[in-house]
Amino acid sequence: MEDKHTNEILAELISSEEGLTQTNLDEIRREISLKASLYSGIGIKILSVTGGLLAVVSFMAFLFSTEILQSGFVMIFLGVFMITASLALNKAVKNLTFDTVVISANITGYILLGMGISKMTHSDNLVALVMLFVATVTFVVSEGYMLNFIAVLVFNGCLFSFITINDAPYFMFLLTGFLAVVYTSLHLQEAYWIAKSRKFNVLYNPVRTGFLLSVIAYLVALTTNWLFDGHSSFPMLSSVILILSCMFVVYKAIKYTGIRSKINRFMIYALVVLPLLPTLFYPAIAGAVLVILICFYTGHRNSAVLGGLALAYVLIMYYYNLEYTLLVKSIILFVSGLLFLLIWTVFKKQVKAV
Structure with missing residues (x-):
């Protein structure tokens, strides 16, 4: 866990757990400091x-x-x-x-x-x-x-x-979606997991980091063609799970920043979903976007860099595997890039306005 998040997490624990005493909080703080020093x-x-x-x-x-x-x-x-x-x-x-x-x-x-x-x-x-x-x-x-x-x-x-x-590639898509949901839960419910018990507090950091690398490895594996042969419905199911997870992270970010305008909220959701719709049968892109959103929201910058590298790789593979002409591929990437830049611009303006 990042040192700068310690006070925020402790504050959340105080507000959410009535049974916590000052002794409990001091013990949690010592555990956090010990892991940070190691x-x-x-x-x-x-x-x-x-x-x-x-x-x-x-x-x-x-x-x-x-x-x-x-x-x-x-x-x-x-x-x-x-x-x-x-x-x-x-x-x-x-x-x-x-x-x-x-x-x-x-x-x-x-x-x-x-x-x-x-x-x-x-x-x-x-x-x-x-x-x-x-x-x-x-x-x-x-x-x-x-x-x-x-x-x-x-x-x-x-x-x-x-x-x-066992040559069951369709399970790959379901398992990737499941791992992504677990990884999302580990990040968004950080205070809950570390306060659950001392054992959970000790395991949290290595498990979170391990799941990060595991999710990225699974996303990279999803870029291989052998997974898609005769299993067209499973990639879409995995993408739906990942896109819904992205929307949930965006919902948490909107709630945190205090954006109340329904129009602005709708625009943000639309700007997240629309670029991902053309990649509905290529879940690796939605998964990489999910990793970046989670890591930026929780402040884990190093993990966000890994997510960015994963996104760059899966976009290149998506471009390479498309069975379209070079012109159509270029248009798809150009439009997707503009949408991502627009999302980033709108997000920065909304954060500054809060």
Whole structure:
């Protein structure tokens, strides 16, 4: 959570939760400050993950150079051991410099466990199911930022694996809509989630960040042509869910800024929906717009940048995949760009007027 939002969230808690005492609020504030001090910048997270990945590559290269990986049982044993060790070390030691060891052990454990199960059973569904279970256990027993962040990615990655393994691409559209709704709820009900319990407060940041990357990954996957073959109704259903989510975020923003004019409200809703209507069968665009709207509304600028990059990518792929002439493609992009600029201009004027 951003430090600048701490007081706003606490104020919301005071107004919404009658049972909260000053002691409760002080405890919540200490928890927020602790998490902010542990992971105050995105650079620290990137360095921790990068160091962990490099360590994983080095260790896996060493294992491949030996005969250890010839036995599925040995790989499963090592995988379980390293995951358990990473959870125990993370619970015992609270040190940023030690995070690289914990992260590398955790990721290596997932890899070895998956490889071992695959080697012994030759069942991709079983591998995904076991990984799903391990990620769920991590949520229950761990309070570490990076371990829960990795668990979210593994969990959502396993759901994606079930879709691809069983050749059921239509579920991809429904799952993307569901993940987007969950991500929207995490942002718009931030105060509710962190006040629910200490465990929820600890899990909130890694889960939110993990869902951000998961949603973006799913949106990128939606740009591939194989998903659309013979499933024309499912993309539209996913787009409807995403567009409705966009409208709900806009509703919250309008309520926050205090815009009372019905005409202005109608114009804002129309300016959000109209550019998305031509992309009704291409839900990735509505999803990227949703990410940007949510992140700007809640003040998570780094996440908004990722959403902007995702939007740029899916727009390029949308343009590339259109089965129209170059002139028609250019007109569609030109008109869509004008509408987005108009939305931004109207929004800025309304905010300044409040």
